[in-house]
Amino acid sequence: MTIENLDKVKKQIEFYFSDSNFRVDKFLRTEALKNDGWIDIQTILTFKKMKEYNTTLEMVKTAMNGSTLVEINDDKIKKIESEKYKEYIMKEEHSSSFAVVKGFDIHMSFEEIEIFLSEFVKPRLIRMRKDRERKFNGTVFVELGSEEEINEFLKLKIKKPILKNEVSLPEKNEDSVTKHDDDIKKEKIDSQKETKEEALVEDSLSEDAILKNKGTGKREREDAGEDCDRIKRVKTEANDFLVLIKMNDYLKEVPSKPTESEKLIKSMEGKFYKFEAEGSIDIKTVKRIIPGVAFVDTQKNTLRFKHVPEFETKDFESEDIKIKVTKLNKTESDEYTSGLNLKPKPVKKGRRRRN
The missing domain is CATH 3.30.70 (Alpha-Beta Plaits)
Structure with a gap:
């Protein structure tokens, strides 16, 4: 029972019983309702992460000793429902506290994304979006403490992490995090356009270059070539950055699923x-x-x-x-x-x- 393992167990259990996760975790809430809020710790030990850490009942008791988030009684655990939590679950609109971040490498793990985002904000909750095959699709939902924090987060310009053997964390400098200006907004819009639209623009420039070349010479060909290079450069630069949008805007983009x-x-x-x-x-x-x-x-x-x-x-x-x-x-x-x-x-x- 190492200190490192205890820290991992504590962090994971704090996630399970955090205000943000417990509110939406139907399984945990259902288990809690069966016994006045108490849940068998053995049930928690069946979770995937707990198995990875070879967690035991005694490890949970030791790791969560003195916790302000949960209380333990013998072999059971219970979320402490503070006034803050009660106010939180009564909140009618939760989506305003969520941002959507698109553009992560699909091979990144939850831990890598969590470490990366923690350089810029303090997430209350991170949800990795998955496709029909249950594989990460590169998009995450991030819950912050308030709508104000979301608005500040959306003003950042964050370069995509480079995935090698481990995640590369950019330094907080003007190159990795800056306020949006008109050029940034343009890049963000370009990054969200379909490849088809960009291809149409490039094709039109190419056709224009061909027409000019019939009656003129090298200068026009160079101009047309520069235009094509400029569009490709803007597209490449835009793709270097994560796309940050509000949850409500994201939901408008996603077509509603048929019943x-x-x-x-x-x-x-x-x-x-x-x-x-x-x-x-x-x-x-x-x-x-x-x-x-x-x-x-x-x-x-x-x-x-x-x-x-x-x-x-x-x-x-x-x-x-x-x-x-x-x-x-x-x-x-x-x-x-x-x-x-x-x-x-x-x-x-x-x-x-x-x-």
Whole structure:
């Protein structure tokens, strides 16, 4: 049980029970509610980081002795809910205290990012954003103490860290951290533009150079070449810096995800048909006569196929029963599905992996 290991354990547990993390950690809060705020330390020891540090019950007790963040009683641990924490969780708008930082090397670890950002601010919480494959995508959410701190942070111009064997921390000088001026704003805007837009500008300059070269000489070619080099240089310089934006601005950029019901309706497009039959007909008969039917609404004479059929209209016949089906157009289909109470089947979820 070394002092270094105890410091690591203390830091990690303080993160778990910090105001910022505990507020959004559904698992910990659920466990706490089971026993008046108390959580078995053995539960904490199952977390990934705790396993990495080979943490034991005694290590937790020793590391957190005298903590103002948690209290320990035998083999249980509890967050101390201070007045400051109660005020914090009652705060209606938390996104104003968050900044989004884009442009980190996707191979950086949480520890490397934390060390790097700590040179400029004191983060309350850092969240690494991940893609569908659960891999870091280069963007992090950073919570600071107030909106004022966020505004000051956004005025910084921070060069991207260079990832070698370990993270390279830039010195706090005029080259690495400066106030935004008009040129910086322009670089930031350029860095956020799509490569397609930049390519269009470069192509237009290249075409302009070709036209000039037909009637003129070397001077015009050099001018056009300088313009292209200038655009590439601005693009390169802008890419050397991290992009800092407010959380609310970031959320405006990200398209909202469709709900599960919307996904379900989307999957049914092209499968709804009206059916016509002489006299009354029941669901079982419709499914017997028409192959591939998943759903039948006898009140509105509408059915849904399991897969999108290749026909617009078709007649089906069995014995003395004839049924004609006609595909609903987009408007009719949307109108019909809007009246349905569609709910996706619940998916059983396993326990969330912990860090």
